[in-house]
Structure formats: structure tokens, C-alpha cells
């Protein structure tokens with residue numbers, strides 16, 4: 480595993496190459512949160528997904544390497560128990576409180 | 580142009596135009612793991628039809644574009660909950676294993692990480708060991724990925740008959756890649772919009788962990804996916820400043836190294852394939 484110097488681009492080059500793309504992404508996230516506030520009915524402020532999302536945003540602010548991995552873990556079910564039976568085919572994107 | 584191998588492509592769900600586009604961008608071989616149809620199949624005979632499709636019609640369709648088609652057989656993790664059906668399907672798989680384009684058992688693994696899914700996964704692993712087959716593994720998505728990958732890795736690591744170099748654990752992400760590589764397995768990065776890994780993140784992981792035992796694939800299927808995900812990623816690799824040799828290692832040498840452990844996997848020169 481190599482972190483330092485493993486990306487062959489300089490920081491200046493990365494900004495030229497990718498800043499606009501990620502500027503757009505951060506604005507999309509901000510707009511999603513504003514839209515959530517403007518919602519016709521405030522019925523999911525404590526939804527497990529939005530709570531995990533807000534925790535992930537806080538983790539994004541860290542100045543330490545490893546943000547993606549830490550955010551992945553915030554959005555994961557950290558329990559190790561097997562489910563007794565299948566509750567559906569698809570996952571939700573964050574762990575329900577009862578599963579953590 | 581750099582040739583590439585897409586070792587995870589559900590071509591049964593794609594159009595012939597997709598084969599054409601893949602051929603134009605340098606695809607020389609695909610391997611197609613058995614997949615979920617979008618609904619749970621109700622009988623073993625439905626699987627027998629599917630396995631016939633994967634071993635007869637699909638390689639012919641690919642060959643018209645100079646693309647070699649290989650496949651993996653199983654009952655998909657999304658159907659692993661039904662133990663009775665799993666037993667019936669496992670009983671018919673051996674009669675297809677000798678077919679010339681079958682490389683092994685896959686994509687087996689877990690979906691919602693249930694007890695039955697794990698039992699069905701273990702049955703498939705036993706079948707693969709019994710018939711000396713390569714193993715291709717699906718790991719669950721989203722919040723289930725971490726615990727599912729951990730359960731899979733621990734199950735395999737506790738079985739001394741497993742040679743990890745003959746197993747590829749697919750759909751790894753930033754929080755699961757290390758445990759897979761550290762146990763000696765091959766790891767697959769899936770370039771799938773929305774729920775899996777973007778080209779940028781796949782390249783990051785290749786830079787951080789190195790290219791050894793790492794492959795990329797499109798996992799294109801009937802969902803929102805891209806059959807040209809690999810050439811798209813190759814373009815990103817060039818933009819990131821990686822050499823042709825580095826790219827070739829990831830998209831061609833690595834998958835052929837893993838797949839060549841099956842004596843059936845032999846890359847024909849492209850011209851020969853087109854002439855056949």
C-alpha cells in the first residue's frame with residue numbers, strides 16, 4: 480500500500496483537470512440538502528439514511544487521508560450477524576439503527 | 580489501441596450492437612458470470628435453459644465480433660435464499676462444467692447476508708473444489724458490502740482446501756479491498772454507475788494498492804450499466820498520466836493471468852478469431 484506520491488499528477492494539474500467536475504458535485508449535494516429543507520412535508524429528518532449522510536459530510540471535512548474509507552464505514556452495516564432471512568433483494572445505502 | 584478483457588459482463592442482457600462497440604474499442608474476450616434474471620427463477624429447468632444459453636448461443640454471438648466468450652455457472656446470490664432450489668440447481672451444474680467455455684463457478688457470494696445465502700455459497704464452493712474449478716465471487720452492495728465481504732473472506736480463509744490465487748473476489752471498494760488482497764485472493768473493481776465504483780476511484784485504488792492481483796470490469800447487465808466501461812476507464816488512466824504498459828497490465832495481462840489458470844482459457848490472436 481502506497482499513499483504518498485502514488486498519484487502521478489501534481490496538485491496544480493489535478494485542480495486544472497478535476498476542480499470544475501467536483502465543484503459541480505458539491506453544489507449538487509448542497510442543493511439536495513436545501514431541497515430536503517424545502518420539502519412539502521418534513522417527515523424524515525431522522526431517517527437512518529439522512530443521518531448517515533450528515534455524518535459522512537462531517538467526515539468529508541477531515542484533513543486526514545482516508546476519507547473515502549472512513550465514509551464507506553459510516554455508510555456500512557458494521558454488525559457481523561447474519562440475517563435470519565432475506566428481507567428483500569436490495570440494500571438501502573446505509574445501515575438501519577437496529578442493525579448496527 | 581490496447582486490447583482488453585472484460586471479465587465480468589452479463590452479455591445475455593446486452594444487444595449485439597454492444598458486442599460491436601466492444602470489439603471496436605479493443606475487447607478480445609469477455610467472461611460472463613451467471614446472474615439473476617430480475618425475478619427469482621422457479622425451477623432448476625429454468626437454470627438449465629440459462630446455462631445452455633451461456634454455453635451455446637452466447638459464445639457464437641460473441642465470436643461474430645472476434646470476441647471470445649467464457650462463462651461461470653451457479654445459482655446467483657440473489658436466489659441463494661431458496662435452499663431447495665439451490666440443491667436442485669447444484670445437482671445440474673456438473674453436467675455443464677465440461678463445456679468448452681465454462682471456466683468455473685460464479686458469481687457466487689452473498690446478497691443480503693442471510694444464513695441461507697451463506698449455506699448456498701458454501702455448497703457452491705464445495706462443488707468448485709470437487710471439480711477443480713476457478714471461483715468468481717460477488718460481494719454485496721452498499722451497506723451490506725463490508726459485512727458480506729468479511730463473512731466471505733472468513734469462510735474461505737477457514738477452508739484449507741481453498742487456494743486463494745484461484746479465487747477472484749469482485750466488487751471490492753475502498754473499505755474491502757485490503758482484506759481481500761491480504762488474504763491472497765484476486766480482487767475485482769466494478770465500473771458501474773451509481774452503486775459501485777467510478778473510473779476515478781478505481782484508478783485511485785490501483786495507485787494505492789498496486790496493480791498486482793487487481794482487475795477492472797464493467798459488470799454490464801440489464802441495469803443502468805456501461806458495456807464500454809473499461810475503455811472509458813482506460814481513457815481516464817491515460818488522462819491521469821499512466822503509461823500504456825501500466826494500462827495494458829491492468830486491462831489485459833492481469834485478467835488473462837487469473838483466467839489462464841483454467842486450461843480452457845486460451846486467447847486466440849484477434850485475426851484468427853475473426854477468420855473462424
Ligand SMILES: [Zn+2]
Pocket residue numbers: 587589612614686717798800
Ligand atoms: Zn454480475
